[in-house]
Amino acid sequence: MxxxxxxxxxxxxxxxxxxxxxxxxxxxxxxxxxxxxxxxxxxxxxxxxxxxxxxxxxxxxxxxxxxxxxxxxxxxxxxxxxxxxGRVTSPNERVDGNWECTACGGKLYDPSICDHCGREIVGTEEVGE
Ligand SMILES: [Zn+2]
The missing domain is CATH 1.20.58 (Methane Monooxygenase Hydroxylase; Chain G, domain 1)
Incomplete structure (x- = not known):
């Protein structure tokens, strides 16, 4: 897993x-x-x-x-x-460049997996939590 x-x-x-x-x-x-x-x-x-x-x-x-x-x-x-x-275009969903992985701090381009460390993204954490 x-x-x-x-x-x-x-x-x-x-x-x-x-x-x-x-x-x-x-x-x-x-x-x-x-x-x-x-x-x-x-x-x-x-x-x-x-x-x-x-x-x-x-x-x-x-x-x-x-x-x-x-x-x-x-x-x-x-x-x-x-x-x-600008933004990288996506056919089905908006790519939001304002998200980062909590594990490695890498910028997220795919909402479901981190491009940098490969971890699956399962939830959100707002700044200040
Ligand atoms: Zn990561």
């Missing part, structure tokens, strides 16, 4: 910025500029529907690629144990 520990909320805030944060910002800016440009092209020339659709598709593709690059940087920093800006 694996050893268990509780997750403890840390006082440290979520990190912001880094190159991964800038990539996210650029991705969102280019997405909105692309959507705005597509509307302008459509407004100026109603026949330019195909051009507008092309602009929107390109904006979305650039957004996805830049967000993916930011995610790769986050994952690499996570593997190296470095702080990173």
């Amino acid at each position: 694996p050893e268990t520990a509780k997750k403890r909320r840390t006082a440290n805030p979520v990190y912001l910025g880094g190159l991964e944060g800038k990539l996210d910002g650029v991705a969102w800016t280019l997405l909105w500029l692309g959507l705005l440009l597509a509307l302008v092209v459509l407004f100026i020339n109603p026949i330019g529907f195909v051009a507008s659709v092309g602009i929107v598709i390109n904006a979305i593709l650039i957004w996805v690629v830049l967000r993916a690059l930011a995610e790769i940087i986050r994952l690499l920093k996570h593997q190296a144990g470095l702080p990173y800006g």
